[in-house]
Amino acid sequence: GRGFAFRRKQKVERQYRRLLKRRRKANSQQDDQFTDTYPEHLKHLYLAEEERLKKTRRRAPSNSALSEENHNEAGQTCTFSYRSVTSEEKFKRKTSNQKAKEEYEKIQAERARKKEEAEKRKQQREAAQRLYRQKKMEAYKILSKKTKRGQPNLNLQVEFLLQKIQQNT
DSSP: OOOHHHHHHHHHHHHHHHHHHHHHHHHHHHHHHTSOOOOGGGHHHHHHHHHHHHHHHHHHHHHHHHHHHHHHHHTTSOOOOHHHHHHHHHHHSOOHHHHHHHHHHHHHHHHHHHHHHHHHHHHHHHHHHHHHHHHHHHHHHHHTOBOTTSOBOHHHHHHHHHHHHHHHO
C-alpha cells in the first residue's frame, strides 16, 4: 500500500519539481534583464515615459545654453534668468502629495460641516420633542382633573378646548 517507501518517493518527486522550477525561474530572470517587456495593459504608459525622457535629453543642452545667453545678454536690463522662471513654475505646480493633502482637507471640512449640521438638527429635534411633551403633559393634567366625587371636570375640559380653538384661529 502506502508505506514509508511511497512517502519517500513522493518527497523525492517534490524536491525534483522544486529544483526544475528554480532552474526555469533563474533562466527566465536572465532573459528578462536584457529585454524591454512591459505588461500589455501598461505598455502605453511605459512607452510614453520613454519618449518623454528622450525628448528631455535632447533639449537639456539647448536649455542650459539659452539660460547662459539670456543671462549674459540681458545684463542689467533683465532681472531674472531662465532658472528663476522654471523655479516659479515648479512652485505653481502641485505635487501629488499636495493634491492629496488638499483633497483630504476638503473632505475633512465637508465631514465637519455635515457633523455640525447633524448636531444642529438633533438639538432642534430634541427641543421640539421637549416642547411637545410639555404641552402634552399640561393637556393631560387639565383633562384628567376630577371633581370631589371623582367625576371628570367638564368645565376645565371645555375651557381647554376653547383655548385650543382660539390658538388655531
